[in-house]
Amino acid sequence: MTTDIMKPDHARNMRLIGHSDQGGRRDGIQVMVEGGFAYIGHLFSQGFSIVDVRDPANPKPAGYVRAPANTWNVHLQVADGLLLVIHGKDVFADAAFADEASYYKAAAGTALGTAAPTSSRNWDAGLAVYDIATSPGVPRRIGFMPVSGGIHRIWWTGGKWAYVSALLDGYTDFIFMTVDMSDPSNPREAGRYALPGMHQAAGEKPSWPANAKFGLHHAIVDGHIAWGAWRDAGLVVMDVADRANPSLIRHVNWSPPFQGGTHNCLPIAGRDLLVVLDEAVLDDFEDGLKNIWIFDIKDPANPVPIATMPPPSDQDYTHKGAHYGPHNIHENRPGSFQSSSLIFSTWQNAGVRVFDISNAYQPKEVGALVPPAPVGLMDKRPGKKPIIQSCDIFVDKSGLTYVTDYNAGLYIMEYTG
Structure with missing residues (x-):
């Protein structure tokens, strides 16, 4: 296939600046940029890979x-x-999950x-900590x-407390965990919260259907409130004032x-708003329209949906x-770009979308x-097609936007609107 990697299929108030194939490992999920390097x-x-982005027009693979x-x-x-x-x-990589569903x-x-707490496993499980200050x-x-x-x-935005979605023996799915990072060489669990019904080993029984994924993707913590994205269970608001004993607010x-x-x-800082994204996870629009919602959270115990972002309309991406x-x-x-009015998002085959709220x-x-x-x-699972799949997005303080893809490497772009 011949592709001009710097010629967008569609652009509006945005332009491409640079691209990296990440040393031939073009598959990317989460991206963080710090000190001129993308991780x-x-x-x-x-x-994971490291890309030198000090010259954003000419990013260079720097390690793996x-x-x-x-x-x-x-x-x-x-x-x-x-x-x-x-x-x-x-x-x-497991043949049992070749079909994402x-x-x-x-x-x-x-x-x-x-x-089942007695199950065996053949993978490494946990949280690794790396020093990147000594040699960026x-x-x-x-x-x-x-x-x-x-x-x-x-x-984790620095300091003593990190927050993770953890899969623990005896639980049905990922739960919320607070982690004490005061000694980076020895991080340790401080507390946990799971929805009632998740602790199977304790005799709890799920109240939801077996094909519903009631597990924490991750939570964003603001002050003493953790806003948990719990996949098919929606929004779980938690009080983390006591990190050892997180508790449910709503x-x-x-x-x-x-x-x-x-x-x-x-x-959203200073606005009593919460932007909530539901992820599309299946090919060919099998899981239907997913929304990015806006909630009013003046009362954190009573989040109220007030709007959704308009879906892309420049072509029929559903087909x-x-x-x-x-x-x-x-x-x-x-330390990154912060805005109370602009929301940067990825829409997979519809690329990147910026919304004014x-x-x-x-x-x-x-x-x-x-x-x-x-x-x-890079995705060798059966039936996959060479279609753009914009995945994660990070906007640095200067406004440069870093976007990963499951197959296409790292794109660096800029919002010009």
């Missing part, structure tokens, strides 16, 4: 850290001169066998916290009638193929960029 978790390459056998490092966080990387089962329509603990761009591992089934994603679920898959819950719909948003991390009741699209088709597939 990128892989979906299929079992590890291989994960242990059968393990992926899909998510990571950077702060305080440290890099935190998850270790969990490489789900899509077999993972997204089942409880993780049941699918991976960890719900050259991670040096200094610590590790074992977690029985593994971790999916982390929220659980709100809109699935059904909507499709579930809640992925991000971003509080383009592969995944169509939201996957991720830029999460306004300290100045009027929270009438959000509007103000920017878009759809990269061209990838030059080839």
Whole structure:
């Protein structure tokens, strides 16, 4: 396939600046940029890569850290001169999950066998800590916290407390865990919260259907409140004032009638708003329209939905193929680009979309960029097609936007609107 990697299929108030094939490992999930280097978790390459982005028009592969056998490092966080990387089962390397629906329509603990405490496993599981201050761009591992089934994603902006979604023996799916990072060489669990019905080993019984994925994707913590994206269970608001004993403030679920898959819950500073994204996880629009919602959270115990972002309208992406719909948003991390009115999001086969929520009741699209088709597939699962799948997004303080893809490498772009 011949592809001009710097010629977008569609662009509005955005332009491409640079591209990297990440040293030939073009599959990317979460991306963090710190000190002129991008740290990128892989979906299929079992590890994470480092890309030198000090010249954004000419990014250069700068390193790769291989994960242990059968393990992926899909998510990571950077702060305080440290890099935190998850270790969990490489789900899509397992033939049992060649059809994505077999993972997204089942409880993780049941699918991976960890719900039974005596189960065996062949992957590495936990939280790895790397020093990136001593030699920027050259991670040096200094610590590790074992977690029985593994971790999916982390929220950590520096300091003592990190927050992870953890798969623990005896639980049906990923739960919320607080982690004490005061000694980075020895992070340790401080507390946990699970929805009632998740602790199977304690005799609890789920009240939800077996094909509903009631597991935490991750939580964003603002002050003493954790806003948890609990996949098919929707929004779980938790009080974390006592990190050893997180407690429920409110659980709100809109699935059904909507499709579930809640992925991000971003509080908007100073506006009593929460942006909540439901992730599209299946090809060919099989899981239907997924929304990015805006909630009024003046009362955190009573979140009220007030609007949804308009879906892309420049072409019919529902019939383009592969995944169509939201996957991720830029999460306004300290030290990165922060805005109370602009929301940067990825829509997989519909690329990147920027929304203006100045009027929270009438959000509007103000920017878009759809990269061209990838030059080839890193995703070797049956039936996959060479269609752009914009995945994660990070916007640095200067406004440069870094976007990963399952197959196409790292794109660096800029919003010009």
